[in-house]
Amino acid sequence: MSRAVESDLVERLLDGEHRALARAITKIESQSPGYRDIVSELHAHTGDASVVGITGSPGAGKSTLVDKLAKHYRDQGETVGVIAVDPSSPYTGGAVLGDRIRMASNVGDMDVFFRSMSARGQLGGLSTATADAVKALDAFGKDRIIIETVGAGQNEVDVVKTADTVVVLVQPGSGDDVQMLKAGILEIGDVFVVNKADMEGASRTVAELQEMIHLRDDPRANLDTGHHGAAAFDDAGHGHDGHGGHADTGDTADTETDDSADDPPVWTPQVLETVATTGEGIDELVETLDDHRDYLDASGELAEKARKRAGEEIRQLLRSDVNRLLEAELDRRGGVEEFAEAVVEKETDPYAVAEDVLEPLRECLDDRDD
Amino acid sequence: MSADSEQRTIRCLIAKVGLDGHDRGAHVISRAFRDAGFEVIYSGLHRAPDEIIQATVQEDVDVLGISILSGAHNTLVPKVMAGLEEYGALDDTLVIVGGIIPEEDRPALFEEGVDAIFGPGTPMQETIDFVKEHAPERP
Ligand code: B12
Ligand SMILES: Nc1nc2c(ncn2[C@@H]2O[C@H](COP(=O)(O)OP(=O)(O)O)[C@@H](O)[C@H]2O)c(=O)[nH]1
Ligand SMILES: [Mg+2]
Numbered sequence: 256m257s258r259a260v261e262s263d264l265v266e267r268l269l270d271g272e273h274r275a276l277a278r279a280i281t282k283i284e285s286q287s288p289g290y291r292d293i294v295s296e297l298h299a300h301t302g303d304a305s306v307v308g309i310t311g312s313p314g315a316g317k318s319t320l321v322d323k324l325a326k327h328y329r330d331q332g333e334t335v336g337v338i339a340v341d342p343s344s345p346y347t348g349g350a351v352l353g354d355r356i357r358m359a360s361n362v363g364d365m366d367v368f369f370r371s372m373s374a375r376g377q378l379g380g381l382s383t384a385t386a387d388a389v390k391a392l393d394a395f396g397k398d399r400i401i402i403e404t405v406g407a408g409q410n411e412v413d414v415v416k417t418a419d420t421v422v423v424l425v426q427p428g429s430g431d432d433v434q435m436l437k438a439g440i441l442e443i444g445d446v447f448v449v450n451k452a453d454m455e456g457a458s459r460t461v462a463e464l465q466e467m468i469h470l471r472d473d474p475r476a477n478l479d480t481g482h483h484g485a486a487a488f489d490d491a492g493h494g495h496d497g498h499g500g501h502a503d504t505g506d507t508a509d510t511e512t513d514d515s516a517d518d519p520p521v522w523t524p525q526v527l528e529t530v531a532t533t534g535e536g537i538d539e540l541v542e543t544l545d546d547h548r549d550y551l552d553a554s555g556e557l558a559e560k561a562r563k564r565a566g567e568e569i570r571q572l573l574r575s576d577v578n579r580l581l582e583a584e585l586d587r588r589g590g591v592e593e594f595a596e597a598v599v600e601k602e603t604d605p606y607a608v609a610e611d612v613l614e615p616l617r618e619c620l621d622d623r624d625d
Numbered sequence: 626m627s628a629d630s631e632q633r634t635i636r637c638l639i640a641k642v643g644l645d646g647h648d649r650g651a652h653v654i655s656r657a658f659r660d661a662g663f664e665v666i667y668s669g670l671h672r673a674p675d676e677i678i679q680a681t682v683q684e685d686v687d688v689l690g691i692s693i694l695s696g697a698h699n700t701l702v703p704k705v706m707a708g709l710e711e712y713g714a715l716d717d718t719l720v721i722v723g724g725i726i727p728e729e730d731r732p733a734l735f736e737e738g739v740d741a742i743f744g745p746g747t748p749m750q751e752t753i754d755f756v757k758e759h760a761p762e763r764p
Contacts, residue, residue, distance in 0.1 A: 274713045277685035281763065285633060349659035355680060356669035363675025368683050371666050373634075 261292040268395055269300060273365055276395045280370055283387045294387045300394035302561075304336070305548055307399070308418030310406035310443075312435050315424045316450040317403050318357035319531035325367045326360035326534075327541050328399045335361075336392030337369045338385055340404040340414055354403060368392060374410070382413035383571055386564070389417060406440045415443065419560060420547045422446045422540075425464065428456035433463075441471055444524055445547050448540060452528035464526045472523070520554045522547065577616075584612055635760045637688040640668040640677045642705065645695035650724060650745075654690060654752070661753045663688075674701055678708030681718060687760040694724040698734065706737045717761045721752075 264282075267275035279297075282290040307324075309317050318339065325335045339354035352371040361367040370388065374381055385402060392400050404414045406423065415421050423444035425432040447468065449460045525543050529536035551557035585591050594608045639655045641648060648670055655665045666684055668677060681689045689709075691702065702722065709715040715738060722734060723743045731742055740759060743752050 272713075273682050274685075277683050278763075281685045287763075349662045349664060351655055351659050351665045351667060353667065355666055355684070358676075362673055363679050365679060365682075369680075370683055373664055 258289070258292055261289045262296065265293055265296045268297070268391065271396065273368070276368065276391060277370070279391045280388045283391065284372060284384055286384075290387075294390060297390050297394040301390045302393065304389075304393040304397050304400045305420075305544075306389055306393075306402065306418045307420045307422060307544055308402040308404070308415035309422045309424060310404050310411065310415045310440065311424030311450075312426075312429065312432055313405055315426045315429075315432070316529075316531040317405075317424050318354040320424065320448070320450060320529060320537075320540075321354075321401050321403050322357050322360050323531055323534045323537050324401060324541070325358075325369075325399075327537055329361060329364065329367060333398035334366045334396065335368070336389075336395070336397035336400045337367065338372055338388050338392070338400070338402045339369065340372045340381065340385060340402065340411075341374070368395070368397065381410055382417055383568070383575075385414050386417040386568065406435050409439070412439060412443060417564065419551055419557060420445050420544055422448055422544070424448050424450050425460060426451045427454050427460045429460075432460075436464075436467060441467055444468075445522065446540070446543050447524055447526045448536075449526065449528050450531050452536065453530045453533075457528055461526050461528060468524050468526070520550055522550045522554075580616070581612060584615075588612065633763075635663045635688065635756065636666070636684065636686045637663050637690055637756070638666045638668060638677070638680055638684055638686040639690045639692065640672060640680070641670050641692055642672055642674060642677055642701045643693070643695055643697050644671060645693055645697065645724075646670060647694040647724070648692075650694065651692040654692065654723060657749045657753065658690075658756070661757075663756070674704035674708060677705050678712065678714075681705075681709060682712045682714045686718065687763070688719045688721065688756055691720070691722045692724050693722065693726070696725065698722065698724070698726055699730055702734055702739065703737050706739070717763070719756065719759050719761055721756070723747075723752075 264275050264279055268279050279293055281287075282293060309321060311317050321337055321339070325337060328335050339352070341350065341352045341354060350373045352373060355369060355371055358367075358369055372381075372385065372388065385404075389400055389402065400418075402415060402418050404411045406412070406415070421443050423436070423440055423446070425436070425447070427449060447464050449457050449464065451457070527536060527540055527543060529540060531537075548557075551560070585594070588594075594603070597603050598605055598608065637658055639651050639658070641651055651667065655667050658665045666680065666686065668680060672680075677689070677691070680686075689705075691698075691705065693701065706715065706720070709718060709720075720739050721741045721743065722739050726734070726742050726744060734742065741755055743755075
């Protein structure tokens with residue numbers, strides 16, 4: 256695989272060739288030789304897209320909602336990229352990826368680029384693959400990028416955190432969803448959506464969510480500390496009219512322009528209702544997403560998030576690279592089994608082996624005098 | 626885990642085109658392909674040729690499997706093939722067709738670029754072996 260092939264692919268991608276974009280994502284997903292050069296070259300062309308992550312339990316209506324969101328953005332004249340990650344598939348072996356079935360509103364529209372991804376072979380690396388695929392879409396020129404993933408565990412949380420704005424989707428009266436929220440999903444949500452609002456129990460679920468968010472954001476809610484800046488926002492945010500309250504997020508942006516330097520804008524997570532099948536509530540959702548984007552901009556959090564993500568990417572890459580170096584070194588020395596045997600036989604111990612294998616690397620780094 | 630995964634996964638799109646509502650065969654094939662270790666994207670029913678083209682191009686599948694039992698293969702398949710050509714996806718996608726395709730219609734479909742046709746009664750293993758053997762090498 257020559258570097259020229261990668262450059263050609265990148266060039267065609269930047270030229271707007273759909274097939275090149277598709278192939279770049281394939282290389283990223285399968286981490287085939289040369290994929291790093293591709294991502295490296297793409298990096299300089301990224302940063303213009305707004306990235307929304309949508310998570311929730313299976314069947315909550317994520318894919319249906321993504322389809323409607325994509326339609327909305329298309330109607331506004333924007334181009335859309337979707338990465339639908341289905342991590343429920345086993346790490347090895349086959350999978351049926353079902354998210355694409357819900358794509359019905361953008362028939363044959365090439366300006367909605369939809370890509371299904373499995374968890375294949377990338378234990379822990381799924382978020383890296385997703386982030387890189389998002390970069391490809393971004394560099395291609397997509398205005399809006401949506402990541403769909405099942406909210407199930409740490410792996411999925413990492414995936415959705417590659418987005419700027421995280422939407423958590425729940426369905427009315429679902430015990431599963433409450434469990435999911437307790438398992439760390441509540442913390443990452445910027446916008447909460449009770450989908451299937453046409454079904455019974457929706458308003459109760461909205462109320463429950465608001466309660467949970469309130470506790471989340473202000474653990475001392477009942478202690479009344481007299482610290483009013485954020486609390487005031489809180490009340491305006493979701494106290495009374497329940498859902499669809501973006502007026503207050505408008506305020507959020509205003510606060511920023513109002514000079515109050517030591518009173519930075521605050522985001523209070525919104526709870527909205529949608530019926531994804533009919534498109535009801537999509538307008539409000541889009542507005543809220545835009546509000547959140549404005550908030551990220553105004554508060555400086557967008558830049559902060561980007562820095563954090565970059566730091567995390569660097570660490571993740573280094574971890575996997577060093578890991579690979581050490582695996583190769585282990586193999587060169589006869590493989591881990593041989594060492595393991597020696598450890599069991601009490602000829603050596605795990606610490607001594609690790610030290611021994613790591614030694615050349617450590618020496619090499621220590622000897623550098625720069 | 627080790628990063629540069631050597632073992633490659635075959636990606637397939639199983640597509641139902643047109644007004645054809647017979648989806649049992651497509652489901653049977655999807656499951657069999659999954660069990661064979663393939664990654665399968667199922668299009669769902671009643672897809673227009675444009676949607677199949679869009680999905681094939683974007684998902685960068687190695688294999689496009691079209692299931693047709695409605696008798697409309699002579700008009701629908703050429704449309705799909707032309708679209709794949711337009712987006713530069715024809716050469717490196719294995720296109721197979723299944724369903725009710727009369728013997729006399731097959732030469733014309735092969736002419737269009739269809740790589741194989743599997744009717745009712747084809748042993749599943751035969752289909753799977755064919756795919757494994759002919760799935761295109763990706764540069
Ligand atoms: C069951 C059936 C129905 C069911 C379908 C239920 C469903 N959800 O699928 C119902 C009752 C709804 C139905 C309705 C109709 N049907 Co009907 N139906 C059949 C029947 C009896 C069996 C089809 C079936 O499910 N077979 C079992 C599956 C597993 O086999 P398969 O689909 O052939 O798939 C195998 C292979 O073909 C191949 N394969 C299929 N797809 C793919 C894809 C790939 C990629 C690969 C590799 C292989 C592959 O592998 C599969 C496993 O071996 C056939 C007759 C027959 N013997 O085929 C008629 C038949 C298909 N129906 C027919 C007709 C005309 C109709 C109707 C128009 C009206 C009618 N006369 O009943 C409606 C139309 C419905 C619609 N909207 O399209 C005709 C079609 C004639 C034609 N093509 O010229 C047939 C052939 C009957 C006949 N001899 O007239 N039908
Ligand atoms: N009643 C109702 N059904 C919905 C709604 N949104 C989605 N669904 C249905 O819920 C099922 C699962 O939807 P899907 O989008 O695949 O969910 P996902 O697994 O979260 O991606 C489908 O049958 C949808 O038609 C909704 O707002 N109301
Ligand atoms: Mg889905």
